Amino acid sequence: MGSTDVKHSIAGFYYQVMLACKELALLLNTSTSDESYVAVEYGADVRIYDHVDIRMEAKFYNDNTFTRYKEAITHSMYNFFVSFKGAATNVRYRFKCNVPVNKRDLPFFTEWMTSTGIAEKVKYIKECFVYESIEKEPIVEGEYKSFRTYIDSMYPKKKRPRYKQALIKHLAAQSDPAEYIKYILPSLIFDDPDLERFIKQIDFDFPAAKVSKYESIANLKSAIDLELTKFNGSLTAEQRNKIMLLVLEAFLDSTVTVGSNVRTITVADCKAIVANHETQSLRHLNKAEYQELIQEIEQELSDYEYILRKNEYNEYVDDIMSILIGLKEQLHSEMDHYGSDKVLRRFVMSRRSYPIEVMRLFQSITEMMVKTNRHDESASVVDGEHLNNMQIGEKLHFSLRALPAARSARSDASLLMNNFIDHTQENFEISKAAGGETIIFDTENDICQLPLDEINNTVIDIFKVKDNKQHQEFYKSFRYRCTKCLKLSFIGKCPFLQELKGE
Numbered sequence: 001m002g003s004t005d006v007k008h009s010i011a012g013f014y015y016q017v018m019l020a021c022k023e024l025a026l027l028l029n030t031s032t033s034d035e036s037y038v039a040v041e042y043g044a045d046v047r048i049y050d051h052v053d054i055r056m057e058a059k060f061y062n063d064n065t066f067t068r069y070k071e072a073i074t075h076s077m078y079n080f081f082v083s084f085k086g087a088a089t090n091v092r093y094r095f096k097c098n099v100p101v102n103k104r105d106l107p108f109f110t111e112w113m114t115s116t117g118i119a120e121k122v123k124y125i126k127e128c129f130v131y132e133s134i135e136k137e138p139i140v141e142g143e144y145k146s147f148r149t150y151i152d153s154m155y156p157k158k159k160r161p162r163y164k165q166a167l168i169k170h171l172a173a174q175s176d177p178a179e180y181i182k183y184i185l186p187s188l189i190f191d192d193p194d195l196e197r198f199i200k201q202i203d204f205d206f207p208a209a210k211v212s213k214y215e216s217i218a219n220l221k222s223a224i225d226l227e228l229t230k231f232n233g234s235l236t237a238e239q240r241n242k243i244m245l246l247v248l249e250a251f252l253d254s255t256v257t258v259g260s261n262v263r264t265i266t267v268a269d270c271k272a273i274v275a276n277h278e279t280q281s282l283r284h285l286n287k288a289e290y291q292e293l294i295q296e297i298e299q300e301l302s303d304y305e306y307i308l309r310k311n312e313y314n315e316y317v318d319d320i321m322s323i324l325i326g327l328k329e330q331l332h333s334e335m336d337h338y339g340s341d342k343v344l345r346r347f348v349m350s351r352r353s354y355p356i357e358v359m360r361l362f363q364s365i366t367e368m369m370v371k372t373n374r375h376d377e378s379a380s381v382v383d384g385e386h387l388n389n390m391q392i393g394e395k396l397h398f399s400l401r402a403l404p405a406a407r408s409a410r411s412d413a414s415l416l417m418n419n420f421i422d423h424t425q426e427n428f429e430i431s432k433a434a435g436g437e438t439i440i441f442d443t444e445n446d447i448c449q450l451p452l453d454e455i456n457n458t459v460i461d462i463f464k465v466k467d468n469k470q471h472q473e474f475y476k477s478f479r480y481r482c483t484k485c486l487k488l489s490f491i492g493k494c495p496f497l498q499e500l501k502g503e
Contacts, residue, residue: 014329016045017251018220019058019096020265021244023048025227027267034268041255042263043083044093049264055083056094060322064210065102068109068124069131069168072097077128077202081188084198096205098216109204122195126180127168133185134164143182212318217325232274245282246273297328300359313488316367319375323366324359330381331358338384346389349423350404357402361442361483365390365400368486372500387424387433396500399478402442413447414454421455421475435477444484448496452476 017040024038027050036050044055057076066073073095080093101109108124111117134144147170148163155161171180181189211219221244228240235243250265250273273280301324308317334343340353347361348354369375369392377393388397401420402410409415420439424430441447455475485494 015060015216015220016040016058017248017255018217018224019056020046020251021247022220022223022227024247024265024267024270025224025231028231028270028274029227031267034271035266037264037266037269038251039254039264040251044079047264053088053091054094055080055091056096058096059098060216061097061099064099066097066099066206067102068105069127069165071131074128074131077125078132078188080202081125081129081198084201089201091201093202094205095202098207098212099210100206100208101204109206112202112204113200118196118199121199122192123172125195125199126184127171129184129188130167130171130180131164133188134167134183136185139183139185147183210318212321228274235274239277242282243274243277246277246280249283294332297331297355297359300356301325301328304359304363311489316370316488319370320363320366323369323375323379324362327362327366327379327381328359331355331362334381342384345423345427346384346429347400348402348404349419352404354402354404357404357442361400361402361440364440364442364483364486365392365398367488368497368500371486371488371497372502385432387429387437397437399437399439400442401439410443411445413443413445413450416441416443416445416447417450417454417480425471430471430474433474433478435474436479437477438479438481440481440483440486443482445482447480447482450480 020038020040023046027036027038027048031050033050038049039047045058046056048054048056057072057079059072059076061070061072076095080095084091084093100106108117108120112121133139144163144167147167148161151161151163151166167183171183224244224247225237225240228235228243247265247270250269254263254265301321304324305317305321308314308320313320331343340355344353344355344358345351347358365379369377369379374392378391380391382389382391382397388399390398390400392398401423403416403419407419409419420441452475455472481496484490485492485497490497
C-alpha cells in the first residue's frame with residue numbers, strides 16, 4: 001500500500017520513521033511474540049501490530065493548539081474510515097499530534113470514549129466526510145458548486161467567503177440529517193450504528209503543552225536509547241546509536257526501496273539487529289566524512305536555536321526550528337542520494353563542501369517565512385534539474401547562493417556576481433535556467449543595486465560568441481537579492497521584503 005496521505009513532508013516522514021523505531025524498541029521489552037511488528041506507510045503513518053492492531057496518524061501543527069476542524073485531523077478521520085471498512089474488530093485508530101486541543105474542543109475529545117454525546121460525535125464524523133468529499137468529483141462541481149454560488153449571492157461584498165465553514169454551519173441548522181448525504185461521497189455513506197462502532201475504535205494522543213518538531217525528534221532518540229538500555233544493559237552509547245541507525249535504515253528500506261517485499265519490521269528482526277550489529281554495516285550513513293557533515297549541521301542547529309532565544313526571539317523559535325529541521329532532513333536525504341559534494345555545491349559557490357553556509361541560507365529563509373506569515377507553508381529543497389533550489393508554498397521559487405564565510409568576495413557585489421557566473425558555468429547550471437529566476441545571496445552588500453551591464457564584461461568566451469549573448473541575457477534576466485532584509489534583526493523598509501509581504 002502506498003502513502004495514506006500524499007501531503008506529508010519529508011520532515012514529517014522522518015518523524016514517522018523515528019516514531020516507528022521507538023515503537024519497535026518498546027515492543028522489544030513488552031511484546032510476548034517475536035512476530036509482532038511495526039510498519040511505516042502500511043495502512044497508516046505508523047502501524048503497530050501486537051495483541052492489538054494500532055494504526056496511527058502522526059501530525060504536526062505550527063499553532064499552539066488544534067481544533068476539531070483542522071484539515072490534518074478531518075483528513076485522518078477519512079483515512080481511518082477507509083481502513084475501518086475492511087478491517088477486523090481488533091483494530092485501533094490513533095491520532096497523535098504535538099500540540100494540545102484548544103479549550104473549547106477539549107471536553108469533546110477527552111470524553112470521546114464515553115457514551116455521552118454520541119450523536120454529536122456521529123455528526124462530527126459526517127462533517128469530516130463532508131470536508132473530504134467537497135474537494136472531489138462529482139460533489140465539487142455539483143452540490144458544492146451550487147452552494148458556493150448561493151453564498152456569493154447572499155454575501156456579494158465578501159472578498160474571501162469561507163465556504164467550508166458556511167456549509168458546516170448550514171448543515172448543522174438543518175432538521176433533516178439526510179441533508180449531509182448531498183455533500184458526502186457515496187463510498188462514505190453509512191448508517192449511524194456503523195459510525196458509532198467506528199467511533200469506539202478511535203483514540204487520541206496529544207500533549208498538555210506544545211512540543212516542537214525539533215524537541216520531538218530529540219525525545220524519540222532518548223526513548224529509543226532508554227529501551228535499548230533496558231533490553232541489553234551491556235550496550236555502550238555508541239553501540240546503541242548504531243543499532244538505532246540500523247533499525248532506521250530497515251524502515252527506510254521497507255518504504256523506499258524499489259520492489260521491496262519487506263513492509264514490516266518484526267520484533268525478531270529487531271532482536272537480530274541488536275545481536276549482529278557489530279558485523280552489520282550502515283549502507284546510507286557509513287562514510288566518516290558524511291557523518292562529520294551531519295554532525296556539523298546538527299551542531300549549527302543547536303547553536304542557532306540558542307542564539308534565537310538569547311536574542312529574545314522566543315515567540316518565533318518553534319516555527320523557525322520546525323521549518324529548519326524539515327529543510328535539514330531534506331538536505332540529508334539529497335546528500336544521501338546524490339552525494340554531499342554535488343548537493344552542497346548547488347548552494348555554496350565552492351569546490352569544497354560547506355554545510356554550515358547552506359544552513360545559514362536556510363536560516364534566512366525560515367526567518368523570512370515567519371516575518372511574512374508563511375510559517376504554515378511548506379519549504380522544500382528543489383531537485384537538481386533546475387537553477388532554483390528552494391520552493392516556498394506553491395508560488396515562491398528561489399536560487400539560494402553563498403560563498404564560504406572566509407571569502408572576502410562576500411562583501412563586494414561585483415566579486416560576488418563574478419563568482420556566481422563562474423560557478424554556474426563550471427557546473428553547467430546555466431543550461432537549467434528558464435530566465436527570470438530570483439537569486440538570493442547570503443550577503444549584506446547591495447547586490448540588488450548592481451548595474452546589470454557589468455554582466456556583459458563578465459560573460460565572455462572568445463570561442464563561443466553566440467553563447468556569450470545568450471548567457472548574458474540569461475544572467476541579466478535574473479533578479480539578484482540579498483538575505484539582509486529577510487532576517488529577524490532587520491528593521492526598516494526594503495522593496496524585496498515588502499514584495500514578499502504583499503505590500
